[in-house]
Amino acid sequence: MTDCNLSVQSLSEWFATPQGSYVLAREQKYFDHTVSDIFGYNAVQLGLHGHDFLLRNRIPLRFSGGNKAGNTVRMICTELPFGCDSIDLVLMPHVLEFSENPHQVLREVERVMMPEGNLIISGFNPRSLWGLKRSVGGMRKTLGGLRRTVAGKQGYPWSGNFIALPRLKDWLALLGFEVVGGRFAVYAPPFQQSKWLERCAFMESAGDRWWAVSGGVYFVHAVKRVPGMRLIKPQWNEGLVRKLMPAAPKVNNRITQRNNNIQ
Numbered sequence: 001m002t003d004c005n006l007s008v009q010s011l012s013e014w015f016a017t018p019q020g021s022y023v024l025a026r027e028q029k030y031f032d033h034t035v036s037d038i039f040g041y042n043a044v045q046l047g048l049h050g051h052d053f054l055l056r057n058r059i060p061l062r063f064s065g066g067n068k069a070g071n072t073v074r075m076i077c078t079e080l081p082f083g084c085d086s087i088d089l090v091l092m093p094h095v096l097e098f099s100e101n102p103h104q105v106l107r108e109v110e111r112v113m114m115p116e117g118n119l120i121i122s123g124f125n126p127r128s129l130w131g132l133k134r135s136v137g138g139m140r141k142t143l144g145g146l147r148r149t150v151a152g153k154q155g156y157p158w159s160g161n162f163i164a165l166p167r168l169k170d171w172l173a174l175l176g177f178e179v180v181g182g183r184f185a186v187y188a189p190p191f192q193q194s195k196w197l198e199r200c201a202f203m204e205s206a207g208d209r210w211w212a213v214s215g216g217v218y219f220v221h222a223v224k225r226v227p228g229m230r231l232i233k234p235q236w237n238e239g240l241v242r243k244l245m246p247a248a249p250k251v252n253n254r255i256t257q258r259n260n261n262i263q
């Protein structure tokens with residue numbers, strides 16, 4: 001059974017490390033900026049309930065969802081306990097890469113979202129230095145007989161299934177979402193010490209210009225589009241219309257000429 005907080009619990013602990021804090025600061029900044037201009041009646045954050053990414057949003061009802069204590073609503077992401085077309089804003093910080101069935105999670109999110117509702121997703125980018133670290137760690141893990149020091153499961157967030165951004169966009173398009181915004185962040189290498197991360201902080205501003213798609217984290221802002229009704233106009237027979245329309249009265253040319261002379 002898939003839930004949206006099973007892996008997030010350990011991910012929350014990783015966010016408390018220097019490496020995780022560096023990522024968290026940039027994620028909080030993006031969410032604060034993006035959600036401040038989104039309005040509606042109901043907003044939910046799936047996963048990471050210990051970090052309020054809806055803090056700057058002004059929707060009246062804001063809550064977190066997950067199956068762990070501390071969430072406003074206890075639930076699993078593959079079976080959301082909300083009615084269809086009932087949620088205006090859904091935040092999914094690192095839910096999909098730690099889900100056993102990310103497709104089903106997205107289908108459930110699409111079901112409960114209002115038409116023109118907003119969906120914001122954050123995820124780790126496999127095509128980055130952070131994705132490379134995960135791949136190298138996985139390769140070392142396969143050599144368990146030779147490298148006993150790395151035997152066992154990788155730690156967080158490296159144990160997640162990083163989803164490439166083009167693939168995620170394809171999934172969203174199939175569900176009727178339109179990507180309207182987003183960006184990359186966390187261009188610094190995945191150092192574990194704060195001093196090295198801060199020394200590479202200059203890469204954040206340079207990354208958008210020089211290697212814009214290589215940030216360690218991506219954000220996707222999508223809107224649920226629902227095809228609207230189109231008014232079908234009848235094809236009138238112009239010849240028939242002319243026969244049915246009353247003829248215009250004839251104008252007395254003498255009266256018209258006299259009126260022109262008065263003017």
